[in-house]
Amino acid sequence: MLIFIHELGHFLTARAFHVTIREFAIGMGPKLFTKISRKTGIAYSLRALPVGGFVSMVGEDEESEDENAFHRKPVWQRILITVAGAAMNIIVGILVMSILVMTQDSLPSTTIAQFRETETVSTSEYGLQEGDKILKIDGTRVYIANELVYEVMRKGDKPITVTVEREGKVLNLEGVVFPTFTDSSVVFGNIDFYVYAEARTPLTVLKHAAFRSVSTIKMIWESLYDLVTGKYGMESVSGPVGVTEALGEAASSGISDLVYLSVVISMNLGIMNLLPLPALDGGRLLFQFIELIRRKPVNPNLEGVVHFAGFVLLMILFVVITFKDIIALF
Numbered sequence: 001m002l003i004f005i006h007e008l009g010h011f012l013t014a015r016a017f018h019v020t021i022r023e024f025a026i027g028m029g030p031k032l033f034t035k036i037s038r039k040t041g042i043a044y045s046l047r048a049l050p051v052g053g054f055v056s057m058v059g060e061d062e063e064s065e066d067e068n069a070f071h072r073k074p075v076w077q078r079i080l081i082t083v084a085g086a087a088m089n090i091i092v093g094i095l096v097m098s099i100l101v102m103t104q105d106s107l108p109s110t111t112i113a114q115f116r117e118t119e120t121v122s123t124s125e126y127g128l129q130e131g132d133k134i135l136k137i138d139g140t141r142v143y144i145a146n147e148l149v150y151e152v153m154r155k156g157d158k159p160i161t162v163t164v165e166r167e168g169k170v171l172n173l174e175g176v177v178f179p180t181f182t183d184s185s186v187v188f189g190n191i192d193f194y195v196y197a198e199a200r201t202p203l204t205v206l207k208h209a210a211f212r213s214v215s216t217i218k219m220i221w222e223s224l225y226d227l228v229t230g231k232y233g234m235e236s237v238s239g240p241v242g243v244t245e246a247l248g249e250a251a252s253s254g255i256s257d258l259v260y261l262s263v264v265i266s267m268n269l270g271i272m273n274l275l276p277l278p279a280l281d282g283g284r285l286l287f288q289f290i291e292l293i294r295r296k297p298v299n300p301n302l303e304g305v306v307h308f309a310g311f312v313l314l315m316i317l318f319v320v321i322t323f324k325d326i327i328a329l330f
Contacts, residue, residue: 006088006269008088009084013080019058020059020066020070021057022057024042024045025046027045028049028053029049057069058070059071059072089269089270089273090266093213096262097216098205100259100260102209108145108146108195112132112134113194114130114193115193121178121179124193125177127162128162130193137151137155139163140155143207146208148191148195152191157180157189159175159176161173186231220272224272234321235328241325243265245325279310279311279313283307
């Protein structure tokens, strides 16, 4: 579904600019089903491997005499076509997040209502009090509880500065120690208090939808950074098998967890595709921006070779991660 949404973004934008399209495919590898439109000649296909998809456009990776070939379109149109897939995933993620927030029983704030009992340290020992409205976690502004929980998880493995509003005054509490937990050999901070819920109004619903969406996008970027810098190992990376297992666990926890994880995957799909790597949308964007700066296109044959090499490497990575996910099931 999410891949379909992504490719639909490319497809609709390409159609709007009258680009000649050969095929709209979901999945990779051998074709399982194909229907060719009599009106447009476009082949709509479902392929065997449940990973990726594509919109095959004339002139995308080769020269063509077709006046509606992709490479003959102005560079700004090609940039929009390339970005459209990721944009669709992110926009759909934001819309579904908004629906999720609207159906929530409560809208948790950042104001401490009550401390929980803990077996280890309590943040109340480091100056936090009931009624404190938490404004910042180690310098990062938080507006809703989801942001608060995330920032504490990411930064609370060590003493941090917590900025609060108390009786109209802003206070910086230095060296606050949060309880921690370990998952996959990574230590995370954990909040040890409950928070008040905000009154449900159109404005607060909009606020929570916006900040939850922004927080999710930020989480994806920072998780990628943490992966590259070694905070997370390869065991934290999953392919279709691992994602399916995670979706199953989320479904058993409740519909809201399943929907939220789907939002994360949708936004993740959009953001990862914008990375400037060969074979990804971001790799194509890189070449288009080079053309925009040079005012001269890069040799399409050279670009095609780069993207093909990137595709081969991605397929190798896909096989390795899938093998790792299957072993983890046992």
